[in-house]
Amino acid sequence: MQPKHPTSPPPSRLTSTLIHERERLSKATMRSASTYDRMRTRVPGGVSSDFQWRAPHPIYLKRGNGARVVDVDGNEYVDFHMGAGSATTGHAHPVVAEAVRRATSVAMCMAAPSTDCFAVAEALGNRFELPLWRFMNSGTEATMTAIRIARALTDRPLVVRLQDAYHGHHDAALAKFGRNDRSSDIEAWERGVPKDVIELTRLVQCNDTEGLRQAFSTEGERIACVLVELPLLSPTFTMPTPEFLTVLRSICSEYGALLVVDEVKTGVTVAYGGGSRWLSVSADLVATGKSIAGGVACGAVGGTLEAMGGVGSSGARVVGTFNGNPLGMAAAHAALTEVLVPEAYEDFGRLGRALTDALERYQSHSRVSFSAQIWGSKGSISFTAGAIRFSPDLVSELVWTALMNRGIYLAPAPDLRFSLSVAHSVADVERLAAAIAEAAQMLIEEEILT
Ligand code: PMP
Numbered sequence: 001m002q003p004k005h006p007t008s009p010p011p012s013r014l015t016s017t018l019i020h021e022r023e024r025l026s027k028a029t030m031r032s033a034s035t036y037d038r039m040r041t042r043v044p045g046g047v048s049s050d051f052q053w054r055a056p057h058p059i060y061l062k063r064g065n066g067a068r069v070v071d072v073d074g075n076e077y078v079d080f081h082m083g084a085g086s087a088t089t090g091h092a093h094p095v096v097a098e099a100v101r102r103a104t105s106v107a108m109c110m111a112a113p114s115t116d117c118f119a120v121a122e123a124l125g126n127r128f129e130l131p132l133w134r135f136m137n138s139g140t141e142a143t144m145t146a147i148r149i150a151r152a153l154t155d156r157p158l159v160v161r162l163q164d165a166y167h168g169h170h171d172a173a174l175a176k177f178g179r180n181d182r183s184s185d186i187e188a189w190e191r192g193v194p195k196d197v198i199e200l201t202r203l204v205q206c207n208d209t210e211g212l213r214q215a216f217s218t219e220g221e222r223i224a225c226v227l228v229e230l231p232l233l234s235p236t237f238t239m240p241t242p243e244f245l246t247v248l249r250s251i252c253s254e255y256g257a258l259l260v261v262d263e264v265k266t267g268v269t270v271a272y273g274g275g276s277r278w279l280s281v282s283a284d285l286v287a288t289g290k291s292i293a294g295g296v297a298c299g300a301v302g303g304t305l306e307a308m309g310g311v312g313s314s315g316a317r318v319v320g321t322f323n324g325n326p327l328g329m330a331a332a333h334a335a336l337t338e339v340l341v342p343e344a345y346e347d348f349g350r351l352g353r354a355l356t357d358a359l360e361r362y363q364s365h366s367r368v369s370f371s372a373q374i375w376g377s378k379g380s381i382s383f384t385a386g387a388i389r390f391s392p393d394l395v396s397e398l399v400w401t402a403l404m405n406r407g408i409y410l411a412p413a414p415d416l417r418f419s420l421s422v423a424h425s426v427a428d429v430e431r432l433a434a435a436i437a438e439a440a441q442m443l444i445e446e447e448i449l450t
Pocket of ligand 1: 084138139140141143166167168169229234262264265289290
């Protein structure tokens with residue numbers, strides 16, 4: 001990869017630092033490399049989700065406990081990926097694990113009516129202030145189901161989403177998904193998505209109130225729903241403006257479209273009642289998943305009486321063998337009522353403040369300026385010291401590699417987005433700050449940031 005900026009310093013500076021960090025990580029993860037060779041003979045790419053892949057080989061984990069993960073080479077990391085945000089309880093929280101153990105001794109999956117889901121529906125209903133819930137097993141299923149419900153209720157085909165935002169792996173979520181500045185990225189994500197589905201998708205930019213109005217004024221009678229993550233956590237942390245939120249709610253009501261809030265990631269993480277309660281947005285439907293069950297597969301769709309009341313009768317069919325299964329329900333009940341209690345969110349606030357304080361201390365001693373956005377257990381950090389003079393992709397690879405080499409586990413991604421859990425301590429976030437400061441310093445010394 002070549003640096004793009006015409007005034008870039010010689011590529012060898014960045015390249016040699018990157019090569020050094022890459023070699024250090026490769027040496028420490030040799031068993032992951034050989035594991036990859038074996039894995040990919042049976043599993044395409046050696047991983048079950050493409051998000052887990054990285055070059056030259058994925059780093060395979062063998063254990064996760066609390067805020068720590070250990071890879072197959074025995075390296076221990078402080079985890080800030082936290083199961084892609086599915087383990088806000090910390091890995092294998094004893095209360096959740098015990099609830100699952102108890103559930104396994106009663107039944108695994110009977111795919112038959114049971115009352116297990118009632119208490120979970122009640123717990124989620126209290127948080128999101130929505131009365132009716134159905135359960136499934138992933139965030140993908142949750143957003144897919146919410147769209148289906150909206151289309152069935154309105155008898156309309158179009159789905160409006162925010163540009164670049166990820167909502168799962170089904171057709172309606174991947175249509176037009178991808179980095180908008182790279183058409184090849186969109187093409188890659190759309191492979192296998194029927195053209196008809198792509199044609200039923202409309203995109204608007206977050207906070208582009210005019211664009212939203214325009215979408216409705218041209219096709220409002222055909223729009224089934226607007227699907228949004230609030231606040232937006234991907235691809236970058238973006239806080240919706242009050243004006244955008246007001247127009248979003250009112251325009252959906254005006255045209256009879258459903259406002260579907262994707263709380264798969266934000267759900268029980270940015271605040272006790274998710275992004276929608278935090279920002280006082282009244283959703284018609286909420287799709288959630290990830291952390292609601294403390295690391296066990298679970299998804300859920302909740303909604304108003306009007307939006308959900310027809311499910312199973314006059315509205316959309318929502319079915320699934322493992323829907324509301326005893327293990328997911330036991331885990332969700334324990335996570336929601338015993339671990340992710342209101343005090344947990346106060347603790348996230350304390351951890352966030354400790355992290356920003358630590359970054360400020362480093363900032364006062366160097367030329368780097370850090371900017372952190374921390375909402376509940378979710379955070380994003382960026383730093384500058386003037387213009388980045390190398391390809392941002394190379395810089396982010398270098399920072400990620402440097403953090404891994406310093407015992408900080410994050411998913412390979414272009415930015416520094418992280419998840420906290422109830423298992424993290426002030427010392428853990430201070431270690432994260434120290435590693436980021438060290439990586440930033442390295443970039444300055446190598447004249448990569450100027
Ligand atoms: N919606 C959002 C906002 C997400 O971040 C994700 C996963 N990253 C999903 C939906 C899909 O969830 P899952 O991976 O559990 O299918």
